[in-house]
Amino acid sequence: MASEFDLIARYFTRAAPAGLLGVGDDCALFSVPPGEQVATSTDLLLEGRHFFSDVDPTALGHKALAVNLSDLAAMGARPLGCVLGLALPRVDEPWLAAFAQGFHALADAHGCPLIGGDTTRSAHDLAISVTVFGAVKADQAFLRSAARAGDDIWVSGELGAADLAYRLLDGQYPADPQRLAATRGALERPEPQVALGLALRGIAHAAIDISDGLLQDLGHVLAASSAGATLRYADMPVAAALAGLAEAPLRRAVLGGGDVYQLCFTAPAERREAVLAAARAASARVTRVGEIRAEPGLVVLDAGGRPMAELPRGFDHFPAA
Numbered sequence: 001m002a003s004e005f006d007l008i009a010r011y012f013t014r015a016a017p018a019g020l021l022g023v024g025d026d027c028a029l030f031s032v033p034p035g036e037q038v039a040t041s042t043d044l045l046l047e048g049r050h051f052f053s054d055v056d057p058t059a060l061g062h063k064a065l066a067v068n069l070s071d072l073a074a075m076g077a078r079p080l081g082c083v084l085g086l087a088l089p090r091v092d093e094p095w096l097a098a099f100a101q102g103f104h105a106l107a108d109a110h111g112c113p114l115i116g117g118d119t120t121r122s123a124h125d126l127a128i129s130v131t132v133f134g135a136v137k138a139d140q141a142f143l144r145s146a147a148r149a150g151d152d153i154w155v156s157g158e159l160g161a162a163d164l165a166y167r168l169l170d171g172q173y174p175a176d177p178q179r180l181a182a183t184r185g186a187l188e189r190p191e192p193q194v195a196l197g198l199a200l201r202g203i204a205h206a207a208i209d210i211s212d213g214l215l216q217d218l219g220h221v222l223a224a225s226s227a228g229a230t231l232r233y234a235d236m237p238v239a240a241a242l243a244g245l246a247e248a249p250l251r252r253a254v255l256g257g258g259d260v261y262q263l264c265f266t267a268p269a270e271r272r273e274a275v276l277a278a279a280r281a282a283s284a285r286v287t288r289v290g291e292i293r294a295e296p297g298l299v300v301l302d303a304g305g306r307p308m309a310e311l312p313r314g315f316d317h318f319p320a321a
């Protein structure tokens with residue numbers, strides 16, 4: 001008789017593409033072309049800590065892989081495959097089917113097949129662990145330490161929508177079904193910027209994906225590069241759904257809002273045309289929002305060119321209780 005974990009395995013077992021040995025042996029096997037390195041990253045998502053318990057399972061399957069693909073994008077790496085670990089408090093077949101559908105759809109879209117994993121019973125909460133593997137030419141990965149004074153600072157996509165959706169769902173703002181409908185996709189179904197990361201190889205210097213807020217994540221780049229930055233608030237690509245928000249929550253969403261999964265990257269000023277061409281090739285939007293400086297510190301200029309006195313700290317959505 002098939003155990004419930006055999007049933008789970010059914011949803012996640014797929015034939016591996018040619019050249020890969022996937023689910024079914026003790027290990028998955030894959031190789032990278034000569035001259036390339038394996039880029040790998042892992043994320044652990046806990047119910048209540050990283051996602052709401054009642055989130056749509058298809059969206060959750062998508063997001064569990066998306067946040068990992070976003071890390072590959074931030075390194076300029078090409079996805080090769082992924083492994084999934086699930087700890088489940090109960091076996092709910094419709095939930096599993098929907099989760100698997102969201103996961104596989106994004107995996108297929110990025111050529112990142114599931115090549116292994118494990119499932120187990122959890123006493124309480126749901127836990128999801130995804131590890132991705134990618135390939136990148138040995139000297140082409142975008143390192144956080146690679147920003148140089150004079151580099152432009154760019155941001156892909158739009159900022160602020162995920163933060164607003166989170167705070168609406170969390171009850172921090174009065175219910176606003178229209179704004180929630182306009183922002184929820186950004187929080188629950190982020191689109192990892194893998195194609196942009198690949199198109200920027202040989203052009204961008206440093207890159208990071210925005211998971212904890214633009215200021216906090218750019219801060220990691222500045223620390224690793226021993227550099228500072230000036231950002232222009234008026235140039236930020238603010239999501240249209242934020243129109244009409246009061247100034248404080250607006251700044252908090254744009255500069256400090258997490259769960260964005262867009263790229264913040266630096267590139268030499270003389271490569272502006274190349275950056276724009278790369279974005280066009282990747283069907284991505286990119287916006288130039290500031291410069292890297294040699295002097296340490298992160299300054300954000302307001303619309304009048306004056307440094308903002310109070311900057312929102314990076315915001316970790318779903319903080320621990």
Ligand SMILES: [Mg+2]
Binds near residue numbers: 209
């Ligand atoms: Mg990251």
